[in-house]
Amino acid sequence: MQKIKAAVCHEFGAPLVVEEILIDKPGFGQVEVTLNAVAICHSDISFAEGAWGGFLPAVYGHEAAGVVTGVGAGAGGFAEGDTVVVTLIRACGSCPSCASGKPTICETPINGTKGPIQTADGGPIEQAMACGAFAEKVVVDHSQIVKIPADMSMEAACLLSCGVITGVGAAVNAGGLRPGQDVVVIGAGGVGLNAIQGARIAGARRIVAVDLSEEKLEVAKEFGATHGVLGSLDAPWKASYKALGRRGADLVLVTVGAIPAYEQAPRYLGRGGRVIMIGMPHSGAMASYEPVMMAAVGQGMIGSKMGDVVIQRDIPWMIDLYQQGRLKLDELISGRWSLDQINEAIVDTKSGSAKRNVILFDR
Numbered sequence: 001m002q003k004i005k006a007a008v009c010h011e012f013g014a015p016l017v018v019e020e021i022l023i024d025k026p027g028f029g030q031v032e033v034t035l036n037a038v039a040i041c042h043s044d045i046s047f048a049e050g051a052w053g054g055f056l057p058a059v060y061g062h063e064a065a066g067v068v069t070g071v072g073a074g075a076g077g078f079a080e081g082d083t084v085v086v087t088l089i090r091a092c093g094s095c096p097s098c099a100s101g102k103p104t105i106c107e108t109p110i111n112g113t114k115g116p117i118q119t120a121d122g123g124p125i126e127q128a129m130a131c132g133a134f135a136e137k138v139v140v141d142h143s144q145i146v147k148i149p150a151d152m153s154m155e156a157a158c159l160l161s162c163g164v165i166t167g168v169g170a171a172v173n174a175g176g177l178r179p180g181q182d183v184v185v186i187g188a189g190g191v192g193l194n195a196i197q198g199a200r201i202a203g204a205r206r207i208v209a210v211d212l213s214e215e216k217l218e219v220a221k222e223f224g225a226t227h228g229v230l231g232s233l234d235a236p237w238k239a240s241y242k243a244l245g246r247r248g249a250d251l252v253l254v255t256v257g258a259i260p261a262y263e264q265a266p267r268y269l270g271r272g273g274r275v276i277m278i279g280m281p282h283s284g285a286m287a288s289y290e291p292v293m294m295a296a297v298g299q300g301m302i303g304s305k306m307g308d309v310v311i312q313r314d315i316p317w318m319i320d321l322y323q324q325g326r327l328k329l330d331e332l333i334s335g336r337w338s339l340d341q342i343n344e345a346i347v348d349t350k351s352g353s354a355k356r357n358v359i360l361f362d363r
Helices: 042-048 155-160 163-174 190-201 215-222 236-242 259-268 291-296 311-324 339-350
Strands: 002-008 019-025 028-040 063-071 084-087 117-119 137-142 143-148 182-188 207-212 227-231 247-252 271-279 300-302 333-337 356-361
Touching: 002 339, 019 137, 019 236, 019 339, 028 084, 028 155, 042 207, 042 339, 063 155, 084 155, 155 163, 155 311, 155 333, 155 356, 163 190, 163 247, 163 271, 163 311, 182 190, 182 259, 182 271, 190 207, 190 215, 190 247, 207 215, 207 236, 215 311, 227 236, 227 356, 247 259, 259 271, 339 356
Parallel strands: 182 207, 182 247, 207 227, 247 271, 271 300, 333 356
Antiparallel strands: 002 019, 019 117, 028 063, 028 137, 028 356, 063 084, 084 143
């Protein structure tokens, strides 16, 4: 095993500790990726705060890009020197979900404490989300990575690993958005901006962004929103109804894990409309609805994990759109930090003003 630096969570709610850990060589079907960039997702922060429990110590991080520096047998044709993005989507390929084209909800369990990393003294440590990318290197299953152009910016590429595919995929895959339909996106943070991009790319007629920040609503328009509504209004769904030409939305994408947003989401819908549930509330948080109203007008609610993407299918076309200038990636980056600055970057992310903060590794 070799030593690498990683940001380790030893206590929920406490700052991460940058320290040396051990990482194994890639085994069958695995690859080692030396990372150049990893973005900070709100899911990482929620995990580190204890929102969903889990084993400690742990290494979080799951939006990464780097270069393949080790390849195990049966690793899907990857080779040392390949530039790749690294995702948390580990697909066995043979369970009912994978076999039906839904690898984001693979049913094969993973024990993160039995993965390729250990503490410096050989103790167990959780490779969170089958990734553990707040580290200089990762060893992951080959199903979790996708090749990218060698000349693509790593800091832009890493955003494709979660925030971009989750937002764009929610509109295109989970939402099945058709050209001419109307969309409301609740939350104009990193995932919300990508949901807006997805709606724009899919040909939405009007896109209403809803957020508590006027500044973020203006940014949302740069990414494709046609209208902005302050979520602090007494009845923001009424303002959305007006913005959509006095009609409800065909699709409401909830990109924040706030219970008020979930409880209000059906109010934005038109007849036959659907709410796509993306944001992740803390465990135990509850929302309530009046189901008779939704049943009466054919409305529905659908959960979407990671945009229901198939990464080997969807990431390449998103890269192509980025290269054409039709998908914004560089504009999503709010700040660039070193691994030693990760706690400051997390504080900045929690302030709500950042779209995506990126940790860069000095190579």
